[in-house]
Structures are given as structure tokens and as C-alpha cells.
Amino acid sequence: ISRLPNFHDPSHGKEVRREEIPVVKEFLDIFPENLPGLPPIHQVEFQIVLIPGAAPVARTPYRLAPS
DSSP: OTTOSEEEETTTTEEEEGGGSHHHHHTTTTSOSSOOOOOOOOSSOOOOOOOTTOOOOOOOOOOSSOO
């Protein structure tokens, strides 16, 4: 929604302006009218390699600071 000034709402069959959406209307200063474009492509892409069949780690969180 923040990237499009207007979008089509199939449930109402009409085009909806971003100013008509209640949560966007409340925070219009956060949603820019136009975006400059996509972010640049980075040489290193972050990824997590998953091992097929491995069980997730099931441990309770621990406190970092002593209590």
C-alpha cells in the first residue's frame, strides 16, 4: 500500500486512494507518495542453509543479565 498512490480493491470494485485507508490516513507522514525505486543488488545475499530432516532447536531462552 505504501508504494502505490492508488490501488484497486476487488471487494468494492473501485480504486481506493491511500488517503482513504484508515491506518494509512492516520500515519500519512510515514507512507511516502512515491518511492525512488528498488534497493541496490548486493554482492552477498544472506541465507540460512537448512539440513533436510533436522529437528529445530528446542531450548528455553536464557537471561543475558544476572538477576
